[in-house]
Amino acid sequence: MTQQERHDRLVAELEAMRALKKASNIFDFECTGQPPDRYSVTLSGKGIRRDTSPRADVELVDMHNIDLRLPYSYPRRPPDIRWITPVFHPNISFSGFINLKDVGLPWDQDLGLDVVCERLWDIARLQYMDLSRATNYSAKNWFEDECNLQLPVDPRLLRDRTAPEGGNVIRYQRRGDRRLELPPARDAAEVFFIGEDTPTPSLPIRTGPVRRHGHGDDDVLYIGDE
Helix, strand or coil: CCHHHHHHHHHHHHHHHHHHHHCCCCEEEEEEECCEEEEEEEECCCEEEECCCCCCCEEEECCEEEEEECCCCCCCCCCEEEECCCCCCCCCCCCCEECHHHHCCCCCCCCCHHHHHHHHHHHHCCCCCCHHHCCCHHHHHHHHHCCCCCCCCCCCCCCCCCCCCCCCEEEECCCCCCCCCCCCCCCHHHEEEECCCCCCCCCCCCCCCCCCCCCCHHHCCCCCCC
């Protein structure tokens, strides 16, 4: 990758992070560099922490701060990720570092920071964990033997401004990435997924002006040529 290609990628990442911020009441960030190659991400939502003492109680927290650094070889190499605020999760080391492979997001160049941040939020709220790839064994043992929390501890999606409570969720897959998982829905009927392999339906024949009759038609939206 040339220096110009890396520059263009960093500019695109900044735009994606700005778009994510507009779509979320949870997510915020500060960045440094021209274009940015380091982000300080803030997630304003619930998670848990625990002091290092084995007898310490698990406590709820309501804010997370995470450091993302993009190495010189980015995006061939993944971002370096470290949780700055206290956190208790089996896939986050005692020093706060995360390996994306351990949290179900193996790195490739088609992934972007906005997708990474969505996974970090799922980690923070305990929507996602993989006990088989634990790096914090104290947390692993606690979740296996002692946890009585209702998970996730925060039910919101990161893009909560575009997914209102009780409404349908339309989630778009990032081009080139076929491994991302949709978060579990309360009702499968609430989720409509559009991916690269979704077939294109034939257009309906338009016979006159659009009319709403109030007989259940309101769930149908036609977008096409006039």
